[in-house]
Amino acid sequence: MxxxxxxxxxxxxxxxxxxxxxxxxxxxxxxxxxxxxxxxxxxxxxxxxxxxxxxxxxxxxxxxxxxxxxxxxxxxxxxxxxxxxxxxxxxxxxxxxxxxxxxxxxITEYRRLEEQLLQAQKMEAVGQLAGGVAHDFNNLLMVIAAHNDRIREKLSTGHVLYADAVEIQNAVARATSLTQQLLAFSRKQVLQPRVVDMRSVLNDVGNMIRRLLAENIELKIEIEPELFPVKGGERA
Missing domain, CATH: 3.30.450.20 (PAS domain)
Incomplete structure (x- = not known):
């Protein structure tokens, strides 16, 4: 030293x-x-x-x-x-x-290594917490998805609530993907990036928001014709 x-x-x-x-x-x-x-x-x-x-x-x-x-x-x-x-x-x-x-x-190097160890311990604790939350949340999503499927099966495609049931299904799918990423983080799995269609993502978000707005509020989404490719993470 x-x-x-x-x-x-x-x-x-x-x-x-x-x-x-x-x-x-x-x-x-x-x-x-x-x-x-x-x-x-x-x-x-x-x-x-x-x-x-x-x-x-x-x-x-x-x-x-x-x-x-x-x-x-x-x-x-x-x-x-x-x-x-x-x-x-x-x-x-x-x-x-x-x-x-x-x-x-x-002791500069010793302090640096000590800080890295503390940070690693914090990240491990966060990972354990994220894994527990994701597991419980995933169980709730399975219940929501099952009940939504039963409701959707009883509705005709022209029913006023059918589009809402489809939106619930899409939201459950997005939330399931998020919980998978949280579980991957908690288990230190490698995330595999993929190209994401931002037009689809923005339209999905827009549809979800519209159903939460009052009738006197109109949401308009303008999407550029040429969007740059965006990469997102999936579980490997």
């Missing part, structure tokens, strides 16, 4: 007596530049993490315990790096301020 060793007086304005050459590779400052400016350390700590570093240093001064803190620092080129800072007070150091010797470990 990349690291910077140092020796400095405790306190924001404490002098730096030594800092290893690795600081130039990590933060972009030479050891001489770093030691010449006691305030450089604090100025490079991420604004959200300054309090963490300061509180750890306060505990060291009050109790003499080991210094331990994790915080971000901004390199000269703007990169943000994570560090784990560990140090201890040297005994019998001359001067008004105690002197601390420590190591700054670069």
């Amino acid at each position: 990349p690291a910077i060793t140092y020796m400095a007086e405790v306190g924001v304005e404490g002098r730096w007596f030594f800092v290893s050459p690795q600081i130039e590779t990590m933060l972009g400052f030479t050891p001489d530049e770093w030691m010449a400016d006691p305030g450089l350390w604090k100025s490079r700590i991420h604004d959200d993490d300054v309090e963490i570093a300061m509180q750890a240093e306060k505990r060291v001064q009050e109790t003499g315990e080991l210094y331990k803190a994790e915080y971000r620092m901004c390199a000269r080129d703007g990169r943000i790096l994570w560090f784990r800072d560990e140090g201890k007070i040297l005994p019998d150091t001359p001067g008004a301020r105690p002197v601390m010797q420590g190591v700054l470990y670069d």
Whole structure:
């Protein structure tokens, strides 16, 4: 693990007596530049993490315990790096301020991997939830489809409600496709893209919306003659 060793007086304005050459590779400052400016350390700590570093240093001064803190620092080129800072007070150091010797470990990669793991765990939880919801919803759709089929069989094609029954059938088919995609996501199945006829999709959506509108509202859908092909996902 990349690291910077140092020796400095405790306190924001404490002098730096030594800092290893690795600081130039990590933060972009030479050891001489770093030691010449006691305030450089604090100025490079991420604004959200300054309090963490300061509180750890306060505990060291009050109790003499080991210094331990994790915080971000901004390199000269703007990169943000994570560090784990560990140090201890040297005994019998001359001067008004105690002197601390420590190591700054670069844990940026560790933090990145940790974040990826947390994200993967979140996605797994979402997948499990999606799978459960999709399974229950699919069962409801089967009941709706079965009852709608029975109703449609009793209606003639010219009946005023027949078109509504057909629209219910189409909506169930679309919802079933959606639940299949949710199940595919929860099971980490590969989705196979296919070309979707957007004219058909838009007309279906329009018909569904029209049946929800009041009689005094007219919905007009204008579809361009040449629509770009659109790909959608299906279960592999």
